[in-house]
Amino acid sequence: MSVIQVKPPLADIQIDDMRESDLPAVMEIERQSFSSPWDESSFRDGLEQDRQHVYFLVARHRQTPIAFINFWVVEDEAHIANFAVSPAYRNRGVGKYLFAWSLAYIRKLGGVQVFLEVRVSNIPAQNLYRRFGFQIVALRKKYYPDNGEDAYVFWLSDLAAIDLHLDEMGSE
Ligand SMILES: CC(C)(COP(=O)(O)OP(=O)(O)OC[C@H]1O[C@@H](n2cnc3c(N)ncnc32)[C@H](O)[C@@H]1OP(=O)(O)O)[C@@H](O)C(=O)NCCC(=O)NCCS
Structure with missing residues (x-):
């Protein structure tokens, strides 16, 4: 089992459900992050949907959203659909912290396997996913309509195979 220790990257960082009042800041991050x-x-x-399967989380620094993630959990399977960190806060461990927190949450919800798509050119995100034991299991040709780029499908087959230790959330 691989042990992953993640500490809060900043003082005053909190992870919480996304609220409607977060949307202006979240949309700014979304537009800055994706073509x-x-x-x-x-x-x-x-x-607005019932929260049984779909989850939107934000990381707030001093109350301001600086990163967000969206995932679905259906039975034992989770799909991470959207994930971004504000450009001003990248390369400081925020993405790793929010991702680790989300995996721990998915496990609490009963998720075992996790998958996501990522552009073949997106090396920063791929490196992050590999750090958590994700592996490429498929290539989706021309998955992204804006430029016809291919997607890798990254998959983590068993969340129990990683031993997540998250400060402030307690060890898993
Ligand atoms: C991918 C993204 C979420 C990473 O967030 P971040 O807060 O900058 O990442 P962290 O600082 O927590 O870094 C975690 C790991 O990611 C990898 N990584 C992050 N930035 C990287 C870069 N510029 N180059 C290479 N690897 C990088 C590293 O493995 C890093 O771990 P390490 O520093 O211990 O080596 C961020 O770059 C982003 O929002 N990108 C645009 C949106 C996006 O691509 N989302 C994912 C779509 S699938």
């Missing part, structure tokens, strides 16, 4: 950003209704609709 084909989701529109606001995609977030708003997700926030």
Whole structure:
């Protein structure tokens, strides 16, 4: 079992459910992060659905959203659909912290296997996923309509295979 120790990267950082009042800051991060950003209704609709399967979380620094993640959990399977850190806060461990926190949460919800798609050119994200034991299991050709780029499917087959230790959340 691989042990992953993650500490809060900043003082005053908190992870919480996304709220409607977070949407202006979240949309700014979304537009700064992706060449084909989701529109606001995609977030708003997700926030309005019942919370049984769909989860939107934000990391706030001094109350301001600096990163977010969206994932679905259906039975033992989780799909991470959106994930970004504000450019001003990258390379400081924020993404790793929010991702680790989310995996621990997914496990509490009964998730065992986790998958996501990532652009083949997105090396920073791929490195992050590999750090948690994710592996490439498929290539989706021309997955992204904006430039026809391929996607790798990254998969973690068993969340129990990683021993997550998260400060402030307690060890898993
Ligand atoms: C991918 C992303 C979420 C990483 O967030 P971050 O807060 O900058 O990442 P962290 O500082 O926590 O770094 C965690 C790990 O990611 C990898 N990583 C992060 N930035 C990297 C970079 N510029 N180059 C290579 N690897 C990088 C490293 O493995 C790093 O671990 P290490 O520092 O211990 O080596 C962020 O770059 C981002 O929002 N990108 C745009 C949106 C996006 O691509 N989302 C994912 C879509 S699938």
